[in-house]
Amino acid sequence: MSDAVLTPSALALPRPAAVLRRRPLRLRGGAAYALVGPAVVLMLLMLIGPLCGVIALSFTDYQLGAPSFAWIGLANYQDMFADKTFWISLTNTLTYVVVVVPGSVVLGLGVALLIQSGTGLRAFYRTVYFLPVMATLIAMAIVWEFMLHPQFGLVNGLLRSVGLPAHGWLQERDTALLSLCVIGVWQALGFNMVLFLAGLVSIPKALYDAAEIDGAGGAWSQFRLVTWPLLGPVTVFVVVITGIRSFQVFDTVHVLTKGGPSKATEVLIHTMYMEGFEFFRSGYAAALTVVFLVCVLALTLVKARLTARQVHYA
Amino acid sequence: MSRTIKLGAWPLLRHVVLLAGALVVLAPFIWMLSTASKPADEIYSSELHLIPHHFALWENLREAFAKADLWRYLLNGLIVTVSIFALQILIALPAAYALAKLRFLGRGPLFALVLFGILIPPQATAIPVFLLLHKLGALDSYAALVLPFTISVFGIFLMRQFFKTVPDDLIDAARMDGISEFGIVWRVMLPTAIPAVTAFGIFSVVAHWNDYFWPLIVLNSPQYYTPPLAVAHFRNAEAGTNYGPLMAAALVIIAPLVIAFLLAQRRFIEGITLTGLK
Amino acid sequence: MARIELSAIRKSFDTTDVLRGVDLTIEDGEFVSLVGPSGCGKSTLLRIIAGLEQQGSGEVRIGGEPVDGVRPSQRNLAMVFQSYALYPHLSVFDNIAVPLRMKRLTTLERLPLLGRLLPNRYRVEREIRQEVEHVAAQLELSAFLGRKPGQLSGGQRQRVAVGRAIVRRPVAFLFDEPLSNLDAKLRVHMRAEIAQLHRRLQATFIYVTHDQAEAMTMSGRIAVMIGGELVQVGRPAEVYDNPRDIRVAEFVGSPKINLLPGQIRSDGAVETLGQRIGVATKGIAQPCRVGVRPERIQVGSGPFVGHVVHVENMGAEAFVHLGVEGLATPLLARIGDVRELPMLGSALRFGFAPDAVRLFDAAGKRIEAHAAPAAVRTLEVASV
Structure with missing residues (x-):
């Protein structure tokens, strides 16, 4: 196609070009569906379908193995809100989140700032603090259990050696949840530290120079003027992701306390697990799941809100 | 930075604080090693000591391997994590390529669905997926461990973001050379995406090696146990009476990932913090 | 306003000598360009004058006073950075106000909520507002005071950086390749603006650039640095016409x-x-x-x-x-x-x-x- 296109009417001109462009595109469209097909099918089967399923299930009295089920409307939710265990579980979960999030975020930031404030042994510290993130939590939970052992544990041994009273950390109502929180902070700290380190590295050095020239010489002024505001987006992110992970706390509870003593460490996912997979009350467990889901999505929404407000240039 | 101007005690103080923190963070690891190396009579003594008087690590390891088929569990862990990762790539890569580089009807909604899928925590879909596997009769098998995770919306998202940065010219050149769209995914895009695939692989393997919730739900038979389930089972069976072999077993379970991490720290930290994009 | 004297400045990073004994006196109110190929040490020299870097040996005097160990902010210099180094989370107004707030408000008064309650802060803030607005008017930035740096064009960011420098009335201005991030057309325009600024303020300007054309067109004297040494210092025409060294001859002049x-x-x-x-x-x-x-x-x-x-x-x-x-x-x-x-x-x-x-x-x-x-x-x- 060359001169032929340049014949009489100028109006005819766009048409051949458009036809030429459209054809390969449609071919590619076909290929595209083939490429995304498996992913779409699996997504519907393993993600979107089950998500709808869990919501639907929460309105039924379905029990695993039962031959039939009935729609019972909001009855599961009514039962749940009337159940003391649910409220204990929700309160414990929130307590866990409220302790672990600030604990691991503040410590993670502190460690990151300390590491970044000098040059010596940076890689060593980063590795050490990150180690708990890598180690299988279940295995480490069992190690913690032994460290917290009332008689032979390291913690009580150390306490006794300085003359303080020993505790049955995981066996006493007052300390069981707190002990799990400590393990939670221990595990999450390194992850947050690494995210903060990445945030700190991406702050342009010139800003610190400018702050220095502008009269913000001290470490605190520089932190207020440059570090903290520029870490803003990272901080929001770290807080939200730690929050979401804390809402999912299950491993340590299941292996160390089974929710006890007397429900002192009962948390949402553990309650859901017991109802759904020990007592096979699928409908009721689904209702618990929906509550859990709402909490997690609410956190995500908060994050979206906060990040949208921050307009920074690269 | 200008910190060089005021030196003094700061570097020393920094090391003191960081080392103290490091000691606390490492305490469980140190205690695990110490306990795994002690004979029973030293473990059950009220006197604290770090270095065992009688070094019993080998005895404890031997006992751990004798009481539980640890090799089997490690192998299970390997089979499950590798299958999951391979299938995730097989399914996510073509989808990611299509989402990044091809125009087709429904691309926008599909991508929105992927983004939405990232927000769904795995525990939320556990009950229906369990029921589905129950209906299929697939519970208590490798399939039950692998199948639900073959689709990684996060993987699709990650690869799609990476493919976005690959120049269109490269793809057009491949098309000019007569490579099909499928061929482009595996022969052009995959090689360019190796760093992203590696990072995602580390993320995926670590997550599923350490996963406890899902294996706990779908497994009954010890022959399919993954490492976390195995160590929890070991502990329950011993009922807290035999800490030496238990610590040795815990050591064996965390060893593969910890060693791999120590060998390739940068890559691991990159991979694990990928969730930073979520 | 001040005269700046550098004597026998040396600096090395690890094993490489970046500066090998630089002597230079910049008179009060003079516009001197430090020019040289990249890696010649000109930026390091500027950072030593600013106090952001410490010299290995040698002395910096500002207004006759040695400034060793004096913090950058106390040297009363202003600096315009290559990347502008504007605080991305602060508005144009707040960016320009930073040096004044740092100087005139105490740490307590700068606190976000508590500070508002302190009586002195209100008075000082009013002064600061006037001065910032005055500077913004000079630089034609009045319409943008509420914007964040991310919402400005390159040239506008550049002017905000200049505004932040002049608002504090420093004894000297340091420029570190301030135009290299601008496109060619804007660069020529900003060249003229900076030269005019110098004529208006009559202040000491030290201007670092790798672009010999910038140095030639703006400054009263240029100091050509190569390999950590000052090879030649003189009026632009003189350096062009009478290079003392083959490297100067090659560096100055295009083609x-x-x-x-x-x-x-x-x-x-x-x-x-x-x-x-x-x-x-x-x-x-x-x-x-x-x-x-x-x-x-x-x-x-x-x-x-x-x-x-x-x-x-x-x-x-x-x-x-x-x-x-x-x-x-x-x-x-x-x-x-x-x-x-x-x-x-x-x-x-x-x-x-x-x-x-x-x-x-x-x-x-x-x-x-x-x-x-x-x-x-x-x-x-x-x-x-």
């Missing part, structure tokens, strides 16, 4: 000076390309390099012959690339009248006046030379 291989005979006469060029120098027989700027090459007549390999017509002027036997790279000649361009491939005669010649020895140092009138005449007669 580059032509360098021809030459030989000094024992009688002091100079030869290049097999011909005597009418220049004489006292001294011993040695190889040398003969430098001639493109605009001093006369095309059309002369003792040498070259082939036109390329012609660059810039519109107002043109440059002819001449391939000459015995030269590895083509010789450049400027042609003022673009209507008379030679044909590609044609042979062209050329020559240059003795006073256009700058001689350098093998080490690159300048050799003084003067015209040898008699020789020129014989040469020209011979070649006609």
Whole structure:
């Protein structure tokens, strides 16, 4: 196609070009569906379908193995809100989140700032603090259990050696949840530290120079003027992701306390697990799941809100 | 930075604080090693000591391997994590390529669905997926461990973001050379995406090696146990009476990932913090 | 306002010497450019003056006072950074106000909520507002005071950075390649603006750039730095016309000076390309390099012959690339009248006046030379 296109009417001109462009595109469209097909099918089967399923299930009295089920409307939710265990579980979960999030975020930031404030042994510290993130939590939970052992544990041994009273950390109502929180902070700290380190590295050095020239010489002024505001987006992110992970706390509870003593460490996912997979009350467990889901999505929404407000240039 | 101007005690103080923190963070690891190396009579003594008087690590390891088929569990862990990762790539890569580089009807909604899928925590879909596997009769098998995770919306998202940065010219050149769209995914895009695939692989393997919730739900038979389930089972069976072999077993379970991490720290930290994009 | 004196400044990072003993005095109100290829140490020198970097040895004096150990903020200098270094989370107003707030408010008064309650803060804030608005008006930024840096164009960001510098009325302004992030057109415009700013403020300006054109057009004096040393300091025209070192000759001026291989005979006469060029120098027989700027090459007549390999017509002027036997790279000649361009491939005669010649020895140092009138005449007669 060359001169032929340049014949009489100028109006005819766009048409051949458009036809030429459209054809390969449609071919590619076909290929595209083939490429995304498996992913779409699996997504519907393993993600979107089950998500709808869990919501639907929460309105039924379905029990695993039962031959039939009935729609019972909001009855599961009514039962749940009337159940003391649910409220204990929700309160414990929130307590866990409220302790672990600030604990691991503040410590993670502190460690990151300390590491970044000098040059010596940076890689060593980063590795050490990150180690708990890598180690299988279940295995480490069992190690913690032994460290917290009332008689032979390291913690009580150390306490006794300085003359303080020993505790049955995981066996006493007052300390069981707190002990799990400590393990939670221990595990999450390194992850947050690494995210903060990445945030700190991406702050342009010139800003610190400018702050220095502008009269913000001290470490605190520089932190207020440059570090903290520029870490803003990272901080929001770290807080939200730690929050979401804390809402999912299950491993340590299941292996160390089974929710006890007397429900002192009962948390949402553990309650859901017991109802759904020990007592096979699928409908009721689904209702618990929906509550859990709402909490997690609410956190995500908060994050979206906060990040949208921050307009920074690269 | 200008910190060089005021030196003094700061570097020393920094090391003191960081080392103290490091000691606390490492305490469980140190205690695990110490306990795994002690004979029973030293473990059950009220006197604290770090270095065992009688070094019993080998005895404890031997006992751990004798009481539980640890090799089997490690192998299970390997089979499950590798299958999951391979299938995730097989399914996510073509989808990611299509989402990044091809125009087709429904691309926008599909991508929105992927983004939405990232927000769904795995525990939320556990009950229906369990029921589905129950209906299929697939519970208590490798399939039950692998199948639900073959689709990684996060993987699709990650690869799609990476493919976005690959120049269109490269793809057009491949098309000019007569490579099909499928061929482009595996022969052009995959090689360019190796760093992203590696990072995602580390993320995926670590997550599923350490996963406890899902294996706990779908497994009954010890022959399919993954490492976390195995160590929890070991502990329950011993009922807290035999800490030496238990610590040795815990050591064996965390060893593969910890060693791999120590060998390739940068890559691991990159991979694990990928969730930073979520 | 202050005079800035640098004496014997040395600095090394690890094992590499970045500065090898720099001496320079910048008079009060002077506009001095530090210019040199990248990695020559000019930015490090500027950062040492600012106090952001500490010199290994040597002394910096500002207004007669040594400033060793004095924090950057207390040196009362202002600096404009290459990346502008604007605080991305602060509005234009707040960015410009930062140095004033830091100076006039206590840490307590700067606290976000509590600070508002303190009576002094209100009064100081009002003063600051006036001054910031005044500066913003001067820089035509009044309409943008509420915006964040991310919402501004490159040129506007540049002006905010300048605003933050002038609002504090410093004794001297330091510029670290402030125009290198702007596009070519805006760069020329901002050149003029900064020169005007200097005329208006009458303050000491120290301006670091790798762009010799910037240095030539804006400053009162330029200091050419190469390899951690100040090679030559002087007025732009003087440095251009009278380079003391072959590296200066090559660095200053665009397009580059032509360098021809030459030989000094024992009688002091100079030869290049097999011909005597009418220049004489006292001294011993040695190889040398003969430098001639493109605009001093006369095309059309002369003792040498070259082939036109390329012609660059810039519109107002043109440059002819001449391939000459015995030269590895083509010789450049400027042609003022673009209507008379030679044909590609044609042979062209050329020559240059003795006073256009700058001689350098093998080490690159300048050799003084003067015209040898008699020789020129014989040469020209011979070649006609």
